[in-house]
Amino acid sequence: MTAKMNNSGSEQIQRRLELSSSRLSRLERMMEIRLVEDRIQDLFARGLISGTTHTSQGQEAVSVGLGVATRPTDVVCCTYRGHGVALALGIKPEAVLGEVLGRQIGCMGGLGGSMHLSDPDVGLLPTFAIVGAGTPVAVGAALTFATTQSDGVAVSVFGDGATNIGGFHEGLNLAAVWNLPAIFICENNLYGEYSPIASTTAVTDIATRALSYGMNAEVVDGQDLDAVEATIARAVARARKGDGPTLIEAKTYRYVGHSRSDKATYRPEGELEAWLARDPITLFGAKLAENGELNGQTVDEIFERQRGLINAAEEVVLASPPGSIPQMFAHVLAPATH
Amino acid sequence: MAVILESIVKYVANVEVSRTESRLGRYQEGSPMIEGEQVTPMRMRMNQAITRAISDEMELDPRVVVFGEDIAVAEGPFKTSEGLLAKFGPLRVRDTPISETGFLGAAVGAAMTGLRPVAEIMFIEFVGVAFDQVVTEAALMHYLSAGRFNVPMVVRASVGSGLGFGCQHSQTLERWMLGTPGLKLAVASGARTAYGLTRAAIRDNNPVVILEPRSLYGERENVEVGEQSIIELGTAETLQSGGDVTVVTLGQTVHVGLEAAASSSWSADVMDLRSLMPWDKEAVIQSVRRTGHLVIVEENQYTGGWGTEIAAHVMSKTFSDLKAPILRITAPDVPVPYGLELEQRFLPSATYVSEQVSALLSTKQAPAPWWEEYL
Numbered sequence: 001m002t003a004k005m006n007n008s009g010s011e012q013i014q015r016r017l018e019l020s021s022s023r024l025s026r027l028e029r030m031m032e033i034r035l036v037e038d039r040i041q042d043l044f045a046r047g048l049i050s051g052t053t054h055t056s057q058g059q060e061a062v063s064v065g066l067g068v069a070t071r072p073t074d075v076v077c078c079t080y081r082g083h084g085v086a087l088a089l090g091i092k093p094e095a096v097l098g099e100v101l102g103r104q105i106g107c108m109g110g111l112g113g114s115m116h117l118s119d120p121d122v123g124l125l126p127t128f129a130i131v132g133a134g135t136p137v138a139v140g141a142a143l144t145f146a147t148t149q150s151d152g153v154a155v156s157v158f159g160d161g162a163t164n165i166g167g168f169h170e171g172l173n174l175a176a177v178w179n180l181p182a183i184f185i186c187e188n189n190l191y192g193e194y195s196p197i198a199s200t201t202a203v204t205d206i207a208t209r210a211l212s213y214g215m216n217a218e219v220v221d222g223q224d225l226d227a228v229e230a231t232i233a234r235a236v237a238r239a240r241k242g243d244g245p246t247l248i249e250a251k252t253y254r255y256v257g258h259s260r261s262d263k264a265t266y267r268p269e270g271e272l273e274a275w276l277a278r279d280p281i282t283l284f285g286a287k288l289a290e291n292g293e294l295n296g297q298t299v300d301e302i303f304e305r306q307r308g309l310i311n312a313a314e315e316v317v318l319a320s321p322p323g324s325i326p327q328m329f330a331h332v333l334a335p336a337t338h
Numbered sequence: 339m340a341v342i343l344e345s346i347v348k349y350v351a352n353v354e355v356s357r358t359e360s361r362l363g364r365y366q367e368g369s370p371m372i373e374g375e376q377v378t379p380m381r382m383r384m385n386q387a388i389t390r391a392i393s394d395e396m397e398l399d400p401r402v403v404v405f406g407e408d409i410a411v412a413e414g415p416f417k418t419s420e421g422l423l424a425k426f427g428p429l430r431v432r433d434t435p436i437s438e439t440g441f442l443g444a445a446v447g448a449a450m451t452g453l454r455p456v457a458e459i460m461f462i463e464f465v466g467v468a469f470d471q472v473v474t475e476a477a478l479m480h481y482l483s484a485g486r487f488n489v490p491m492v493v494r495a496s497v498g499s500g501l502g503f504g505c506q507h508s509q510t511l512e513r514w515m516l517g518t519p520g521l522k523l524a525v526a527s528g529a530r531t532a533y534g535l536t537r538a539a540i541r542d543n544n545p546v547v548i549l550e551p552r553s554l555y556g557e558r559e560n561v562e563v564g565e566q567s568i569i570e571l572g573t574a575e576t577l578q579s580g581g582d583v584t585v586v587t588l589g590q591t592v593h594v595g596l597e598a599a600a601s602s603s604w605s606a607d608v609m610d611l612r613s614l615m616p617w618d619k620e621a622v623i624q625s626v627r628r629t630g631h632l633v634i635v636e637e638n639q640y641t642g643g644w645g646t647e648i649a650a651h652v653m654s655k656t657f658s659d660l661k662a663p664i665l666r667i668t669a670p671d672v673p674v675p676y677g678l679e680l681e682q683r684f685l686p687s688a689t690y691v692s693e694q695v696s697a698l699l700s701t702k703q704a705p706a707p708w709w710e711e712y713l
Contacts (some may be wrong), residue, residue, distance in 0.1 A: 050678050051502025102502075102677025113504035113676030129506035130463060131436045164435035165467065192436055194412040200435035266412065323677040328684070329712040332672050 012122050016090035019068045023293050026068060026225060030060035030281045031306040033084040036093050039310055040083065040100050044260055049101055053114040056084040058255040061280035062187050063088035065228030069236050070155060072122045075141040077134035078157040080115035082127035085157055090122040093313040103320040110323030132167035134158065135184065139171045142180035153181045153239040161192025163206050172247065176213040181239035183232065184247045187222065189254045194266055210247035222252030223280045346452030350400055379560040387529035387561050388418045388550065391536035392456055394563070396426050399454060402540055405432040405441055406458030415460050416496055416555045438468035442493065446476045449491035456540060459495035461507045462549060476545035477520035492539045496552040498590050498637060499681055505673035510589065510637050512614055512644045515547055522546040522571055523615040527592035529559035531612055534569030542571060551590040574618035576625070580605030583631035583695060586622060586648060587611065591635040597688035604699055614644055622648065623655050630661035633695050635686055640668040662702040667694050670709035
């Protein structure tokens with residue numbers, strides 16, 4: 001990747017690598033994502049944030065599975081529902097919360113906001129606020145890896161709603177005809193904004209769209225972290241070997257509305273409850289407990305410790321100053337290279 | 339004479355019969371579009387005025403159809419189509435996938451073959467995804483058919499900063515479309531103008547883009563509902579008269595200009611330009627001839643902003659009447675910042691406009707913008 005933005009880069013890379021070495025850290029990271037998302041909603045409710053936000057409670061296993069199966073040197077293009085992916089890839093809670101609050105400690109210094117998180121140290125391009133925009137960009141990153149004959153992979157993460165836009169189809173076709181090391185991960189959470197998928201999408205399984213492009217495809221239970229990780233890892237292995245792109249459809253669910261103002265009244269009765277019964281954190285926590293992988297702690301104890309860390313992060317963020325006026329002018333154009 | 343398909347003639351004739359039977363119908367009973375008594379003028383929010391304008395035109399003309407992302411069942415992300423699906427049914431009120439190229443292209447085709455589509459773009463930036471359909475297809479079909487096809491479609495889009503949506507959801511982007519022959523472009527500044535411009539746009543035989551400042555959707559104004567309130571595209575409105583300076587405003591800056599004028603020692607003609615293509619050259623020129631000063635207040639960035647067109651034209655027509663340089667008050671040439679304090683700084687404020695105009699009038703020189711020191 002490009003030059004480090006600041007000297008905390010190694011810490012973020014460390015947070016990423018922890019996920020590969022420790023299954024417990026994967027549980028903790030999913031909890032961290034849940035807590036940060038809940039906290040962001042809480043900060044909005046307390047009037048500390050204006051604008052909008054798109055949170056991802058319920059989809060943590062996809063984000064963390066991606067973080068485990070890829071390297072910090074790979075590239076990820078994600079959508080505006082990107083807090084979970086940013087945290088999973090290693091960006092610190094202070095940097096995510098700080099950005100959402102428009103503070104200097106934010107990963108973009110408070111200039112980007114909730115929809116625009118980024119950190120080149122862990123391979124996250126600025127998250128895209130235009131539906132479908134990130135998919136062809138990921139193809140471009142994969143083109144760089146193919147051109148330089150590196151074994152990097154580029155990942156595009158998007159929702160089911162994004163698979164009806166031209167950029168998705170053009171991006172997949174290009175990746176397939178150029179046989180690029182690209183992975184397209186669709187978080188199919190059943191709703192494109194306020195619309196149930198069946199009302200906007202002509203196929204039930206998004207994965208079938210890969211057939212049109214002669215591309216590998218897999219469907220995975222997005223609430224099962226191990227399954228998600230294994231599926232992404234297979235796609236990554238194919239891509240690194242030069243065997244081309246894969247479309248992965250993770251069947252998942254967002255517990256909250258599309259954005260802050262959406263109360264999700266369009267859900268059929270009982271749907272949310274059915275998905276809550278298959279909560280990715282609960283499922284993975286139970287698995288680790290059963291296998292004796294919790295180091296003698298209970299899931300609740302681990303969750304409470306994470307909550308303490310997020311409380312501390314919030315305090316740090318609230319003490320950070322807002323973005324400064326000179327910063328507004330600082331990065332409009334790139335300086336010449338000497 | 340534009341092509342009219344036989345199927346459209348039959349469709350209109352059939353709807354005509356059923357419409358006379360159900361005229362007004364359930365519309366006045368508990369419709370969220372009308373609050374309280376059926377009196378005019380009514381106090382309504384801008385999003386309600388837009389809904390009402392669309393509804394009024396849909397009642398009068400069965401060829402008017404609406405579509406966009408989450409506008410039917412969910413009644414619009416900004417509630418600009420509340421009650422339309424219930425009233426007009428799924429044939430005329432449709433949700434689309436997130437597919438701007440698809441549904442704006444469909445609007446072009448539907449318009450060319452007899453319907454009068456009103457398409458909603460949730461945030462103006464999303465029109466970028468489908469820009470071809472707006473500026474290269476819709477705008478040129480009449481010309482390319484030597485006048486045999488019309489494209490009577492409306493693209494409505496929310497615009498503007500101030501709500502903390504970040505730089506990909508906070509621009510006004512008039513300049514993307516400005517100067518495209520074949521396209522009309524208007525900007526609402528509140529419930530009253532939104533109502534009048536929307537109805538005019540739907541009746542227009544050309545593709546019309548209407549920009550709606552997002553921060554004003556919830557603001558209430560008195561709106562006189564009915565034909566008399568339709569605003570002819572291309573006409574400006576003088577909201578207050580004064581002798582010292584002409585202040586031309588648009589969209590969100592209408593309120594900035596009015597507030598500045600109200601709290602300043604100078605007296606101004608404050609004009610809401612309302613339309614950019616065409617724009618009311620005569621009204622602005624007449625005012626400037628009288629005041630000798632022109633100030634243009636724009637939400638967009640300085641370079642290439644819509645005011646450049648106004649300034650250049652007015653100067654070429656009124657050079658000898660001008661007592662000072664034309665002053666454009668704009669945002670700086672940077673993306674819209676996210677943090678609240680920075681975003682508020684980005685937009686010209688009433689205080690800033692008041693100071694800049696005072697400086698212009700006292701020195702007869704265009705004062706430097708606040709952001710010059712940072713460039």
